[in-house]
Amino acid sequence: MPKIVDREAYRRELAIKAVDIFTEHGVNGLGMRGIAEALGISKSALYHYFTSKEELFKASTEVFLEPTSLYGLAEGEGVPQDKKEMLTKLVIALDSRFRGELTLMLDYTKDRSAQQVSEDSLLAIANQKFKGELGNIVGDSHADQAYALLFGGLTMRLLNGEQTKIEDIVQWVLDIPNKNGH
Known part of the structure; x- marks a missing residue:
């Protein structure tokens, strides 16, 4: 059969x-x-x-980009509702594969013009997903800043041999609305 x-x-x-x-x-x-x-x-x-x-x-x-993968969740585990816990899970999951993801992103974009990158539907989907998740944490008006800070913090952590602590990156992002007076 x-x-x-x-x-x-x-x-x-x-x-x-x-x-x-x-x-x-x-x-x-x-x-x-x-x-x-x-x-x-x-x-x-x-x-x-x-x-x-x-x-x-x-x-x-x-x-x-599904929540299970993005947040490093076990099958059936839901995304935390607490913003700090949500962001911590996101940063830990991204950190665990950041070197490979950064290499992949550079490989994917290396032979493309700025216009081709800006028009790429997969990159647009990924950017929207990340900014949407960060917007849920710090507010949509701060999502771009949080996105830059998150990836900048992960890059620092990669380049300084993990001396930058995950907890610090989480706190930097969580502090964005407070520093902007909102």
């Missing part, structure tokens, strides 16, 4: 696994053959679920 596969569930599983592959190798580091090998499936099987590497990358990006 043939094995019955839930196409969408398996497609999602492949996209989840591909997040780590893209983070490790970049967007341009592997072709579909290399990605298929890393996933442990044939290239033709991968093409059955994704018509291109770009389609797989888009699916992986969408999975990465």
Whole structure:
């Protein structure tokens, strides 16, 4: 009897696994053959679920931006309602994969003009998601500042060998509305 596969569930599983592959190798580091090998499936099987590497990358990006992944939550765990706890979970989750994500982002944008980057739908989705989450914490009017401070703090932490503490980054972001008089 043939094995019955839930196409969408398996497609999602492949996209989840591909997040780590893209983070490790970049967007341009592997072709579909290399990605298929890393996933442990044939290239033709991968093409059955994704018509291109770009389609797989888009699916992986969408999975990465879901709350479970974004906040590093266990399956079934909800996003905390307390702003400090919410931001702490977000910073810890981002920090755990920041080097790979930064490398991936640079690889993804390196051969693109400023206009191409500004018109890229995946980057727009990611930016909106991050700014939306930060807006929930510090208010929409401070989301851009929080976004810059969060990624600046994570970059400092990366470059100074984790001397910048996660708690400090969290507090810097939480202090934004107070410093702006709101």
